[in-house]
Each structure stands twice: as structure tokens, then as C-alpha cells.
Amino acid sequence: MKVLFHYAAGARLREEVARFATLGLEVVCCAEGSEQPFLAELADARVIWHVLQPITADVIRQAPKLELIQKIGVGVNTIDLDAARSRGIAVCNMPGTNSRAVAEMSLLLMLSALRRQYCVERSCRTGKWVVDAQVRESLGELCGRTVGIVGFGEVPRILAPILEAMGARVIYTARSRKEVAYPFVSLRELLQVSDIVTLHVPLTAETEKLIDRSRMALMKRGAILINTARGALIDEIALHVALVSGALGAAGLDVFAHEPAVATNPLLALDNVAVAPHLAWLTNETLGRSIDVAVRNSLAIRDSVALEHRVV
Structure with a gap:
């Protein structure tokens, strides 16, 4: 059975997925952005392993x-679910496989924003040992700060105790109160x-x-905004204005409203x-867990048995 892996896999990963031929899965890797090769391979594929490039109604x-x-x-906003449903095509995701990686990247972006890592590293790499005073005077610690988490799924459940262990105060908002020790507040109060x-x-x-x-x-002057979820959650024009004016102190962004983000995006x-270029999810460990789920579901569709984490 042919499986089309829509991802720019390196040599090691290609070698790994080639081994699934022993299970009856012919996994063909095709880089995202390569439209014609992708469509050519798609013609006889029974399964797509989809990463980020949208699966539109036209693709289907x-x-x-x-x-x-x-x-x-996890996020299936890049798939036309109605088009898949109308064709009787199953859609599955895999919650939890990348949660630790995203939690760690969220923390990294917080620390990078607090310590102005981009400015500091650029200064050091260009031979400027004494960092500008304006940058030095803006450096901060996580300890003692209040971190507001919007949404409380798998990633926050990993991230929150790490933040707390580092001395931060954690609060959260979500559609409903969770059975956790952190204060539940409205979005307005959190901001x-x-x-x-x-x-x-x-x-x-x-x-x-x-x-x-x-x-x-509503946010505190000088506050920091972190986004490792989806770029369109934020009004990027408003964010740029807030960052330039000093209303917000910094931001840490792994995702953008339009991806791939182009060099002319003023936030850059x-x-x-x-x-970061939407790779909070990406570690070798995440890929290993993800491929395990993808293989199980590919075999399940072949064998007409129940799928894991079916969305459609």
C-alpha cells in the first residue's frame, strides 16, 4: 500500500521509513513545496502523512x-475536513506525540525573549562584546513573573510545572476549569x-x-507574548505596532499567520x-512517536480496523 509522506525527509529518516516495506507499506517521501512531484505521487496513494502544507479540496x-x-x-486546520468527509476519506491526528517538544520550545522562546538572546548573540558573533545599554537594561528573569497560559491541554500540563519549578506564578484560562492546582481566571484578567x-x-x-x-x-506594558500554537491566533499588524511602541516588551513566535513567513514580514x-520557523513540534523523539502512530493507522486503514484519534 502506497503512503505519501509530505515532508522533506533527510537520509536517515528516509532509510527508517523504507523499512516499513516489510509491513507492506511503500512510504514515498516528497518535500513540501514540490507541487508537481507531490501531485504525481498522490495519484495512486492510499494514505498521506501530512505535516504542514495545506491539503485543500483541490488536492483531495x-x-x-x-x-x-x-x-x-495535532492541528487539522490545514486540512479541508469537509472535502475529506464528502469523499469518505478518514482524517486522524495524534495528540500528545509532540507535546513535550512544544512545551520545551515555549519555554525556550520565553527565556529568549526575556534575555534578548537574538540581540546578545548577534552582538557577540559580530565582535561587539559590550552589549548596548538599552538591551542590557531590558534583560529579565522568569522567576517571580506571572505566566498566563491560554488553553490548558497537553502542552500546558507539561509546561506549567516546569514554569512553577523555575519560580514563576502560573495562571490559566480555558473553555472550562481543569482539575489542576493553578488559578483559573478569565481571559481578560489573565491579559x-x-x-x-x-x-x-x-x-x-x-x-x-x-x-x-x-x-x-489590556496587557501589561512591557509584557511578553509567546505563540507556539497557530500564527493566525494573533493580529500580526497590531502586534507589530505594540512591539514598536513599547506597549509590549517582546514576543516569541514559532508560528505566523502566513507560512512560510517571508523576509518582508515586519516582525522579523x-x-x-x-x-523559529514552525518547528516547536520537531525533535527526533517527536518524529519517532509520530511515525509509530502513522504506521499503526496506515495498517489499520489497510486492514479495515479502528483508527486511532479519528477526527473525520
Whole structure:
């Protein structure tokens, strides 16, 4: 059975997935962004292992044999679920496989923003040992700060105790109160009292631009905004204004409203923004766990048995 892995796999990973031929799975790797090779391979694929490049209704129309879209990760906003449903194509995700990696990246972005790591490293690499006074006077510690977590799923459950162990005060908001020891507050209160706000909710019609100009205005002056969830949760134009004006002190962004983010995105030019190219989820350990789930579901679709974490 042919499986199309839509990902720029390196030699080691290609060698690893080739071993699944012994299970009857022909895994073909095709880099994201390679449209024509992807569509050519798609024609006879029964399964797609999908990472980030959108699976649109048009893509689905060009996949006559497709039976399963397996998301490598959690968020399925990059898949046209209605088009899949109308074709009877199953869609599955894999909650929990990348939670630790995302939690660690969220922490890294917080520390990078607090310590202005981009400015400090650039200064050091260019031979400027004494960092500008403005940067030195903006450096801070996590200990003693209030971190507000928006959403409280798998990632926050890992992240919160780490933050607490480092001396931060943790509060959270979510659609409903969770059975955790941290104070549950409204989004409004969280924004008003937090020194750092970190986003951990899915992108839906309700959460698009959740953090817009009006909500940024509620945040403490000099607060830090972290996003490892989905870029469109934030109004990027409003964020740029807030960062330039000093209303917000810094941001840490692994995700952007439009990806891949282009060099002309004004947020990338700011010294008070720590960035990464949507790889919070990506570690060797995450890939190993993810491929295990993807293989099990691919075999399940072949053998007509129940799928894990079915969304559609």
C-alpha cells in the first residue's frame, strides 16, 4: 500500500521509513513545496502523512485512491475536513506525540525573549562584546513573573510545572476549569495581570485573531507574548505596532499567520522578537512517536480496523 509522506525527509529518516516495506507499506517521501512531484505521487496513494502544507479540496480531488489523511501532529486546520468527509476519506491526528517538544520550545522562546538572546548573540558573533545599554537594561528573569497560559491541554500540563519549578506564578484560562492546582481566571484578567502570555489553543473561527489590538491593549506594558500554537491566533499588524511602541516588551513566535513567513514580514526585523520557523513540534523523539502512530493507522486503514484519534 502506497503512503505519501509530505515532508522533506533527510537520509536517515528516509532509510527508517523504507523499512516499513516489510509491513507492506511503500512510504514515498516528497518535500513540501514540490507541487508537481507531490501531485504525481498522490495519484495512486492510499494514505498521506501530512505535516504542514495545506491539503485543500483541490488536492483531495486529485487523489482518487486516497483513504486516509494522517496528520503528523495535532492541528487539522490545514486540512479541508469537509472535502475529506464528502469523499469518505478518514482524517486522524495524534495528540500528545509532540507535546513535550512544544512545551520545551515555549519555554525556550520565553527565556529568549526575556534575555534578548537574538540581540546578545548577534552582538557577540559580530565582535561587539559590550552589549548596548538599552538591551542590557531590558534583560529579565522568569522567576517571580506571572505566566498566563491560554488553553490548558497537553502542552500546558507539561509546561506549567516546569514554569512553577523555575519560580514563576502560573495562571490559566480555558473553555472550562481543569482539575489542576493553578488559578483559573478569565481571559481578560489573565491579559491584565500576566507578565508573559503564552498561547495553546487550536485555530478555529472563534480563536482567529484571539489576541487583537483591543486585547493587546489590556496587557501589561512591557509584557511578553509567546505563540507556539497557530500564527493566525494573533493580529500580526497590531502586534507589530505594540512591539514598536513599547506597549509590549517582546514576543516569541514559532508560528505566523502566513507560512512560510517571508523576509518582508515586519516582525522579523524587530530585535525584540524571538522567532523559529514552525518547528516547536520537531525533535527526533517527536518524529519517532509520530511515525509509530502513522504506521499503526496506515495498517489499520489497510486492514479495515479502528483508527486511532479519528477526527473525520
